[in-house]
Amino acid sequence: MTMPATETNQLLTPELLAQLERLELVSRKVFRGRIKGERRSKRKGQSVEFADFRSYVAGDDLRFVDWNTYARLDKLFLKMFLEEEDLHFYVLLDASLSMEFGSPTKLHHAKQLAAALSFIGLVRADRVKIETLGQPARRPGPIFRGRASVWRMLDYLDGIAAGETTSLATGVKNFCLRNSGKGIFVLISDLMEKTGYEAAMRYLVSQQLDVYVIHLLSAEEVEPDVKGDLKLVDCEDQDVAEITASAPLLHRYQQTLAAFTSGAREFCTRRGMNYLLATNQLPVEQLVSSYLRKRGLVR
Numbered sequence: 146m147t148m149p150a151t152e153t154n155q156l157l158t159p160e161l162l163a164q165l166e167r168l169e170l171v172s173r174k175v176f177r178g179r180i181k182g183e184r185r186s187k188r189k190g191q192s193v194e195f196a197d198f199r200s201y202v203a204g205d206d207l208r209f210v211d212w213n214t215y216a217r218l219d220k221l222f223l224k225m226f227l228e229e230e231d232l233h234f235y236v237l238l239d240a241s242l243s244m245e246f247g248s249p250t251k252l253h254h255a256k257q258l259a260a261a262l263s264f265i266g267l268v269r270a271d272r273v274k275i276e277t278l279g280q281p282a283r284r285p286g287p288i289f290r291g292r293a294s295v296w297r298m299l300d301y302l303d304g305i306a307a308g309e310t311t312s313l314a315t316g317v318k319n320f321c322l323r324n325s326g327k328g329i330f331v332l333i334s335d336l337m338e339k340t341g342y343e344a345a346m347r348y349l350v351s352q353q354l355d356v357y358v359i360h361l362l363s364a365e366e367v368e369p370d371v372k373g374d375l376k377l378v379d380c381e382d383q384d385v386a387e388i389t390a391s392a393p394l395l396h397r398y399q400q401t402l403a404a405f406t407s408g409a410r411e412f413c414t415r416r417g418m419n420y421l422l423a424t425n426q427l428p429v430e431q432l433v434s435s436y437l438r439k440r441g442l443v444r
Contacts, residue, residue: 156260156299161430165261168434168443169269170234172329172355232271233328235354236263237320238305240277242380243337245307247363247425254425255333255361256302261433262331263298265443267291274324275301278316278334279309285323310381314344321348329442330354335361336409339382346412356418357442360409364426367402369395 157165200222209223236259244252259275266273267289275298276286289298311319313334330349336342336358349356371390378385388394406422413420419440423432437443 155303156257157264161261162264164430164434165265166268168265168438170232170262170266170271170329171441171444172232232266232269233326234263234266234271234273235320235324235328235330236273236275237317237330237332237334238275238277239313239316239332239334240279240305240307240309241311241337242307243335244361246380247365249425250307251335251361251363251425252305252307254429255359256305257429258333258359258361258432259331260299260302261429262437262443263289263302264295265433267295267298272328273298276320276323277305277309278313278320279311280316280319280323282319282322312340313338313342314340314348317345317348321352325352327353328355329357331357331359331442333359333361335366336405342409343412346416346418349418350416356413357437357440358409358413358418358420360406360420360422362422362424364424367424369398371395 200220211222214220214222238252238255238259240252244250244255247254263273263275270291273289273294274286275289280286287297287301289295289301309316313336317332330352332349334342338345346358369390374387374389376385376387410420410422419442421436421440423436427436433443
């Protein structure tokens with residue numbers, strides 16, 4: 146698939162597109178789609194691929210009775226088939242000011258990942274929906290479907306800018322109120338919320354979704370290269386802290402960060418959600434084709 150250089154250079158490279166073409170999104174659950182798509186469902190339906198037999202029940206469609214079996218056993222059995230159906234794929238992006246940190250910024254890396262996963266869904270005829278935490282409660286994001294929507298999807302992602310002030314919990318709650326369908330849900334965020342991420346994650350537990358939390362940090366946050374006296378200003382609420390970056394302080398920072406990420410991992414895992422820690426230096430192609438493949442999101 147050929148794409149204009151301006152769009153390709155920003156989010157998807159031709160090499161990455163070639164890899165993505167061979168992948169598909171995978172759900173661990175069985176979802177009823179509104180229309181048939183390219184995906185084979187575990188749900189028994191009435192397509193052309195035979196799956197199993199079941200006993201006839203009064204009122205069943207006689208067109209699906211296996212008359213050869215009836216002739217042999219004098220019992221009525223219905224043929225069951227694997228049905229094709231579409232998949233709902235949701236991406237919720239954190240576009241707060243803290244996501245503007247790093248080189249490349251965490252938000253740009255998040256948009257690249259969202260573009261890659263959405264592209265996989267679009268070429269497999271899945272229903273793709275991308276929203277941000279700051280999306281107004283009553284104004285849902287656009288729905289994309291099919292290859293023809295790739296350009297519109299990239300334009301939409303390209304237009305997302307950092308600066309939203311909605312809290313993580315409020316953003317996830319509003320998403321759940323707007324979207325009640327089943328499917329795969331991917332949250333891409335740095336989880337940097339002073340009130341914690343727990344309330345936001347609890348909203349997702351009640352939804353009928355395969356949840357993937359991609360905890361995205363910058364390399365500068367993981368391994369800060371700082372020294373001396375510093376004045377730190379919170380980019381979101383302007384809180385100020387004055388510190389002296391010494392070896393003991395950096396060691397405590399590393400311990401705190403490790404506790405934060407391991408806590409988030411355990412919190413998600415205990416509630417049936419998939420957690421993945423990534424940095425802005427991890428290539429998107431590696432993140433998708435290796436890390437997310439191992440966790441069962443793509444194959």
